[in-house]
Amino acid sequence: MFGLEISSVPVILPTLEKVLQGDFKEMQWIMNAYTIACTTVLMATGTLADRFGRKRIFTIAIVLFGITSLICGMAHSVSVLIASRFLQGIAGGAMLICQVAVLSHQFQEGQARTRAFGAWGIIFGIGLGFGPIVGGVIVAVSDWQWVFLIHVLIAIVTLLLVFNGVQESSDPQAKKLDLLGMVTLSLSVFGLAYFITQGSDLGFTSITGIGIITAAAISLILFIFAEKINAHPMFDFSVFKIRNFSGALFGSMGMNFSFWPFMIYLPIYFQSSLGYNSVTAGSALLAYTLPTLVIPPLAERLSLRYHPGVVIPLGLFTIGAGFILMRAGSGAEHASWLTMLPGCLLAGIGLGLTNTPVTNTTTSSVPSSRAGMASGIDMSARLISLAINIALMGYILMEGILSSLRSTFSGSLDAGQLRSLAERIAAGDVVALKQGFPGLGSLDSSGTAVHAALVQGFGLVMLYGCIGAWVLAVASFVMFGPRERVQQTSPVV
CATH class of the missing domain: 4.10.860 (DNA Excision Repair, Uvrb; Chain A)
Known part of the structure; x- marks a missing residue:
């Protein structure tokens, strides 16, 4: 559910912008309301799960996720959907933190733990990998509401699995909120x-x-x-002294300086710049997401053999390399999904190499009784950096588009018109621009200037994603330190 929610909603943002008559900033808030809400409850949920039982709080979170998904599917305005997404994010954050804590307690030994987190990565990857095509197909054959309503059905199945497979666990030393x-x-x-x-x-x-x-x-x-x-x-700063934990945390942040926030904007590129419909855009996004389905088990084996201090920075470096290739593909003379394919695949492989080793390493670096706290800090770092970078990437995209438009239309449109035009382009409203924006048809009859503005804006966003991933790859590698030193310090809390 969590992976599907992350990757299916971005594909329908251009549709939501048209149907609900929203603007670019409101589309950002549809995603960020969810992200910030997740951050709000993560640590509280970790404490509650440790204190009152991880299975019990997990069950409550799943029920709430199903209910709030129903509310999202019934929304008829952008403001209501944003508010509903905030409620859904509260339930989603609680659900996410509990599942990691449950796995950490139930599988504590090396091989069993590796298989469990590898399986977790595969299931997460199924939702994440097929989310774009699921979202695109739903919009094409039905109503956008079903992108949210589908979680009501999945929540019921999940509850049955929880009742039959999850052991109750808690931390007798857990304290107050x-x-x-x-x-x-x-x-x-x-x-x-x-x-x-x-x-x-x-x-x-x-x-x-x-x-x-x-x-x-x-x-x-x-x-x-x-x-x-x-x-x-709720944030025990003493755990940051554990090099293993802090090194993995930089890896956690690195994914959310690059891969995850860009997933929100990549569908806009496919639909606006390349002219694909929602199904084709969703299909093209599979190259970006499907590697996360097949790589996690390999990543866990590599971590056991070569140490997470090697695998996690390598994964971040691979994500950055993928962004460089995507930037080259988007700037090609005849850009298409084929020119974007190598970069999308490489970024997805990098994410697969990074994601599950980060989760496993952060929780295994502390005693199992504190798994809720450790996974809470990990997920908080992810979601805080994600919320900030959704906003930053949107700002960079807007400014890149605006800079290109200024150089083309500075003598024909004033500053207010240029910014308004840039916002509509960034939101993916390219097809309707010539009919709905005064004078644009005569100024850019072939659409060349609009397309060039999109390419420049997205090129800057991809460059930012690459730099963010590479900087945090270096920080992660340095923080892990020599392998022998990590092994000596990791048991200390």
């Missing part, structure tokens, strides 16, 4: 994402803009202070 930490962390992430997403409208240097980013910074400082003084913090 860290409410101050939850609130301050969530406000800081929301404030930064809001500043990046809405900054161009508010004015980055306006009183409102400066107030928002200042409030986000104060919230972050308060969060750090709250965790330092709390006897039982």
Whole structure:
């Protein structure tokens, strides 16, 4: 369910933009409301699962995910869908953290643990890998609502599996919820994402803009202070002394500086720049997502043989190389899914090499009784970096498109018109532009300028994804340190 939710919704964003009459920023918030909500509940859920039982909280989360998916499917406006996605994200974050904690407790030994997390990676990969084509087909043959409603049916099946296969477990030493930490962390992430997403409208240097980013910074400082003084913090900073844990955490962040946020924008490229319909775009995205289905078992075996400190940075480097190839493919003279194919495949392989070793390493680096806390920090790092980079990639895309339009239409359109045009192009509303944007047809009758703007914008986004992945690959490799040193320090909490 979680993998399917991540990869099927981006494919239908261009459809939602038209049907619900939303704009580019609202499409970003449809994704980011879910992401920020996940971040809000992760650590609280980890604590509740450790205290009251991981199977019990997991069951509650699945039920809530099914209910909130039903609410999303019944939404008839962008604002209602964004609010519903926030509720769905709360349930999704709780569901995700519990499943990792359950696996970590139920499979604690080397080979069994490797097989369990390898299987987890495959199942996650099925949802992730086939999500784009599922979303595209649903939009083509039915209504977009079924992209959400399908989770109601899957939730029922999942509950049956949980009742029959999951053992109850808890941590007798688990403490109270860290409410101050939850609130301050969530406000800081929301404030930064809001500043990046809405900054161009508010004015980055306006009183409102400066107030928002200042409030986000104060919230972050308060969060750090709250965790330092709390006897039982939700973020136990002592685990960052474990090189294995911190090295894997950089790998966790690296995936969300590159692969995951770009999945939201790649369908827009396929549909707007290449002119594909939702089914074809979903099919083209399979090259990006399907490697995550077949690579995880190999990644786990490689981790056992060569150490996660080698495999995780290698995976991030591979993702970055894939982004460079995608950038080259998008700028080709006759760009198509074929020119994008090598880069998409390579990025997907890199994600498959990174994802499950990161999850396994972060949870195995601490005692099993603290698996909820460890997986909570891991998932928080993923979702915080994802929320920020959804906003950053959207900003880079917009500015890249706007820069290209300025050089082409600066004498024909004013600054406001250029920004409005850039937003519509970024949102994927290319087909309707000539009919709906005053004077554009006569200025760009062949559509060459619009296409060039898209290529430039997406080229910058892909370059950013590559740099982010490579920088964090180096940070991860350095943090893991020599293999012998990691083995000596990893048992210490």
